[in-house]
Amino acid sequence: MLGHQDMGMLSIKKSLVFAVLAFMFLFLIGNVLAESVISTSSVCCEKTTSGAFCLNSAESTCDKTFKIVPTSCESTSFCKLGTCYDSKEGLCLENVPQRVCQANGGTWSDKEANQLAQCKLGCCILADQASFVTNTRCKSLSTFYGIKIDFRTSITSEAACVAAANSQDEGACVYFEAGVKTCKFVTRQQCGGTTTTGSEVLNASELEELSGKYFYQGLLCSSEELGVPNCAREASTKCYEGRVYWYDSLGNKENVYTNTANISWNNGRVATPDEICAKTGDSKTCGNCDYLGGSRCAAWDTSLLSGLGIGKPKNVDNYCKTTKCTDRDGNVRLNGESWCVYDGEVGNAIDPAGSRHYREICVDGEVQVEACEDFRNQICIHSGIQTSAGEYSVAACRVNRWQDCLSQTNKGDCENSDSRDCMWAEDVDGINLGNPKYAVNTGSTFTNPNSQVSSSSSSASTVTQGLQATSQLVSAVGGITGKAIQTTIGSGVGGWEENTLSNAWKINRSTVENGICVPLVSPGLDFWQSGSSTQVCAQASATCTVEITKVYKKNIITGQKELDEIKARDNECLTQTGNTFNVSPQWAAKANAVCSAMGDCGAGFNFNEMFVNDGYEWKYKNASYYFLESDLGFLSQKLNPGTGEVVLDYVINDKYQLKQGEEVYVKA
Amino acid sequence: MVYKNMNQKRGSRGDSSQILSNLGKRGQVTIFIIIAILIVGIILFYYFYLGPNWSSLTSKQPALDRCIQKELNTQINKLSLTAGVVNPTFTSMYLDENYTFVCYTNEYYKPCAVQYPFLKDSFEKALTASMKPIIQNCYDNAINDLNSRGEEVIAGTIKTTLSINPDGVRMIIDAPTVTKTDGASAISKPIEINIYSNIYTIIMIANSILQFESSYGDSDVSSFMFYYPDLTVQKIRRDDNVKLYIITDKKDIKYRFASRSYAWPPGYGNAFN
Numbered sequence: 001m002l003g004h005q006d007m008g009m010l011s012i013k014k015s016l017v018f019a020v021l022a023f024m025f026l027f028l029i030g031n032v033l034a035e036s037v038i039s040t041s042s043v044c045c046e047k048t049t050s051g052a053f054c055l056n057s058a059e060s061t062c063d064k065t066f067k068i069v070p071t072s073c074e075s076t077s078f079c080k081l082g083t084c085y086d087s088k089e090g091l092c093l094e095n096v097p098q099r100v101c102q103a104n105g106g107t108w109s110d111k112e113a114n115q116l117a118q119c120k121l122g123c124c125i126l127a128d129q130a131s132f133v134t135n136t137r138c139k140s141l142s143t144f145y146g147i148k149i150d151f152r153t154s155i156t157s158e159a160a161c162v163a164a165a166n167s168q169d170e171g172a173c174v175y176f177e178a179g180v181k182t183c184k185f186v187t188r189q190q191c192g193g194t195t196t197t198g199s200e201v202l203n204a205s206e207l208e209e210l211s212g213k214y215f216y217q218g219l220l221c222s223s224e225e226l227g228v229p230n231c232a233r234e235a236s237t238k239c240y241e242g243r244v245y246w247y248d249s250l251g252n253k254e255n256v257y258t259n260t261a262n263i264s265w266n267n268g269r270v271a272t273p274d275e276i277c278a279k280t281g282d283s284k285t286c287g288n289c290d291y292l293g294g295s296r297c298a299a300w301d302t303s304l305l306s307g308l309g310i311g312k313p314k315n316v317d318n319y320c321k322t323t324k325c326t327d328r329d330g331n332v333r334l335n336g337e338s339w340c341v342y343d344g345e346v347g348n349a350i351d352p353a354g355s356r357h358y359r360e361i362c363v364d365g366e367v368q369v370e371a372c373e374d375f376r377n378q379i380c381i382h383s384g385i386q387t388s389a390g391e392y393s394v395a396a397c398r399v400n401r402w403q404d405c406l407s408q409t410n411k412g413d414c415e416n417s418d419s420r421d422c423m424w425a426e427d428v429d430g431i432n433l434g435n436p437k438y439a440v441n442t443g444s445t446f447t448n449p450n451s452q453v454s455s456s457s458s459s460a461s462t463v464t465q466g467l468q469a470t471s472q473l474v475s476a477v478g479g480i481t482g483k484a485i486q487t488t489i490g491s492g493v494g495g496w497e498e499n500t501l502s503n504a505w506k507i508n509r510s511t512v513e514n515g516i517c518v519p520l521v522s523p524g525l526d527f528w529q530s531g532s533s534t535q536v537c538a539q540a541s542a543t544c545t546v547e548i549t550k551v552y553k554k555n556i557i558t559g560q561k562e563l564d565e566i567k568a569r570d571n572e573c574l575t576q577t578g579n580t581f582n583v584s585p586q587w588a589a590k591a592n593a594v595c596s597a598m599g600d601c602g603a604g605f606n607f608n609e610m611f612v613n614d615g616y617e618w619k620y621k622n623a624s625y626y627f628l629e630s631d632l633g634f635l636s637q638k639l640n641p642g643t644g645e646v647v648l649d650y651v652i653n654d655k656y657q658l659k660q661g662e663e664v665y666v667k668a
Numbered sequence: 669m670v671y672k673n674m675n676q677k678r679g680s681r682g683d684s685s686q687i688l689s690n691l692g693k694r695g696q697v698t699i700f701i702i703i704a705i706l707i708v709g710i711i712l713f714y715y716f717y718l719g720p721n722w723s724s725l726t727s728k729q730p731a732l733d734r735c736i737q738k739e740l741n742t743q744i745n746k747l748s749l750t751a752g753v754v755n756p757t758f759t760s761m762y763l764d765e766n767y768t769f770v771c772y773t774n775e776y777y778k779p780c781a782v783q784y785p786f787l788k789d790s791f792e793k794a795l796t797a798s799m800k801p802i803i804q805n806c807y808d809n810a811i812n813d814l815n816s817r818g819e820e821v822i823a824g825t826i827k828t829t830l831s832i833n834p835d836g837v838r839m840i841i842d843a844p845t846v847t848k849t850d851g852a853s854a855i856s857k858p859i860e861i862n863i864y865s866n867i868y869t870i871i872m873i874a875n876s877i878l879q880f881e882s883s884y885g886d887s888d889v890s891s892f893m894f895y896y897p898d899l900t901v902q903k904i905r906r907d908d909n910v911k912l913y914i915i916t917d918k919k920d921i922k923y924r925f926a927s928r929s930y931a932w933p934p935g936y937g938n939a940f941n
Contacts, residue, residue, distance in 0.1 A: 375934040
């Protein structure tokens with residue numbers, strides 16, 4: 001018989017056994033969970049076998065000689081991203097892993113750059129130039145150029161900094177060097193600490209006595225009042241800030257070049273470029289080159305092929321040269337001008353599958369092509385600056401903000417261009433966007449008819465290992481240079497969004513609150529791979545429910561009740577001929593248009609002008625029907641009734657019910 | 669009269685011969701001047717283009733300058749192709765060329781993690797390392813050259829300091845070479861080599877692009893070209909969200925690197941590619 005103490009001991013033992021079992025259970029569960037986390041997500045590799053630092057990746061890709069932690073790199077101390085400061089150069093860089101920063105001799109902090117004192121930016125005045133940098137960087141630059149440090153923390157923007165540099169006083173700095181009076185055309189700051197400002201002109205003896213430097217604001221070194229020996233005016237020309245300037249025989253900058261006598265010299269006084277001559281494009285007589293007119297300073301070509309520079313004025317080695325390009329449409333573009341190029345029609349939810357936006361820039365007579373992000377994750381937008389030579393186009397690739405279009409339920413929110421890039425389209429019967437109950441996910445993928453022309457994205461492994469196949473490289477070339485083989489709507493200047501509203505078979509913009517919100521520029525999808533594309537497209541699946549009434553009449557001869565006619569309530573998706581109902585081609589086209597707006601979905605022409613119909617399917621009684629190329633054409637703007645004819649042949653309680661999977665619906 | 673006439677005749681004869689003689693003398697002088705100009709020209713051409721380095725010879729230092737200058741430019745061009753990284757392993761291949769990743773993330777919607785934070789410093793170190801065997805080779809050749817000319821020269825250990833500055837690349841080579849002449853010995857001074865190069869500006873532009881990439885995931889290259897019209901900055905966007913950058917000075921330097929930051933998946937996508 002067990003005593004009370006034994007009972008107590010037994011109870012303790014039971015408790016201990018329970019605790020141990022519980023601990024083991026928790027341990028096992030914990031291990032299982034931990035392993036599942038490791039296997040499903042990734043580990044933090046301090047360094048991968050391919051040489052990359054701090055990647056969340058599969059353990060097999062980690063370099064075993066470096067740290068491997070079964071968690072996100074952000075949770076580790078060594079791979080946490082922060083700001084790295086280079087005390088030698090005075091540069092700050094964000095999103096640098098701690099280990100990488102310290103290994104390179106930098107100082108790491110987990111704070112953002114704008115919270116660190118040493119990363120605070122200010123305006124560094126460097127003579128007549130300025131740089132918006134850190135204090136240390138300013139010291140480094142000033143020391144290199146031999147200029148007194150002028151770091152202004154009160155200036156908090158780059159534009160204000162540039163303006164501060166432009167407002168620097170310039171003038172002649174006169175002093176004696178090795179007993180000879182000499183001069184430098186510099187800023188007041190550059191002239192030196194012993195500068196005395198005065199409008200009176202000192203003679204040589206006074207200067208000699210004082211042995212100082214004198215700054216004469218607004219005077220050129222070649223000014224006769226200064227009497228600087230061996231300083232001949234307008235001895236040569238050079239390029240400065242894109243313009244042509246005269247330089248004296250001592251190498252000091254003077255005013256902007258013009259071939260008209262004495263105008264440039266301006267009696268030895270400083271003059272603004274516009275005071276000398278009006279802004280010009282291609283000119284050999286005025287050096288005030290108009291940058292927005294595509295003009296900038298260039299050197300005279302005196303080679304044999306260029307006629308040995310015949311016509312070149314004496315002492316003049318530069319002129320204003322206009323560089324122009326010709327775009328794909330044959331328009332002349334000025335240097336620096338940029339514009340958008342598209343693979344086809346854009347905006348209004350009609351971007352063809354596989355298409356992409358591009359920006360082109362005119363650089364020194366050559367057109368550079370810059371592709372926007374693939375899958376239309378970026379769109380190209382442009383605007384114009386009015387100049388004397390016409391409109392100067394400026395384009396940019398920016399993020400396509402289509403992601404939350406489907407969740408917008410009113411026109412105001414949908415078309416709020418501050419928040420998103422969507423359009424409020426006319427409602428289509430049977431489509432309930434954003435309602436998952438209509439989503440049909442068959443798990444299937446669709447064909448990529450352009451796979452030979454434009455192959456799929458390269459996988460990360462091929463990139464990191466640098467082992468891409470030749471075929472991929474070839475396809476990449478096509479993508480990079482920009483096909484733009486079709487109409488380049490919007491390649492001119494103007495709002496491209498408004499250029500593409502005329503096609504009747506495209507989605508009509510809705511002016512009433514009854515509508516649906518779809519992406520303005522439909523996003524691209526990797527529909528040839530199994531993934532989310534099927535679900536995205538399936539949101540535009542339509543199920544048409546119709547209510548049909550049988551009208552009977554009494555046969556006056558037999559007295560029997562006979563079917564007189566079948567009437568359907570007004571419904572967009574059906575057309576009626578006698579007692580036969582067909583799917584309305586207009587409805588089918590609109591449903592397809594909404595489907596296409598979701599992304600690379602629906603039937604239609606892709607960017608390569610190839611007709612694709614497996615993105616749109618009609619079903620009736622388990623039979624599938626597709627549009628034919630002749631039925632649907634973006635280019636022909638014509639839609640004929642498709643092959644998906646529906647004859648309603650059964651009655652349920654005097655109502656004809658079309659159900660999903662059995663009746664007419666559109667599968668995207 | 670006759671005499672006079674004779675004299676006159678003689679005189680006339682004598683005048684013409686004197687003129688001819690004077691003309692011949694003038695011609696000779698002209699020829700001499702031309703020859704002198706040619707000789708001076710040849711001498712100048714020899715010393716400026718073909719001849720040995722004057723300063724090196726007079727100071728009896730090894731004529732390293734030209735040997736190193738040439739190689740320095742070659743190495744700058746070579747290293748620029750890999751963003752200053754020697755034998756990079758983490759690269760993106762495009763048209764059979766490798767682009768070093770200076771910033772990378774394999775995830776979507778996230779900024780890249782900087783792989784090389786100090787591009788100028790990396791370049792300086794890589795350039796110094798790559799120049800080391802070249803300098804040694806140039807130095808050895810120069811010592812052998814001096815020895816073959818009968819100079820008694822004792823080679824020293826080379827120390828190199830290199831810096832990339834706004835006006836180019838500055839290299840100070842301290843090779844304390846002892847030369848013995850007539851019983852007296854002298855130690856050579858450090859050699860300073862300066863070459864003009866755009867590499868500083870190019871690296872600073874690359875650094876600026878890197879800052880934009882790591883903070884915002886993209887950068888506008890056209891603005892750099894407007895500020896620096898002598899440079900061309902090209903961005904190639906690959907379909908795997910990788911961006912390749914090429915900065916050229918329209919001459920020899922082609923600075924290349926790659927970045928992947930704030931990548932966007934097709935459609936709604938997944939967290940990882």
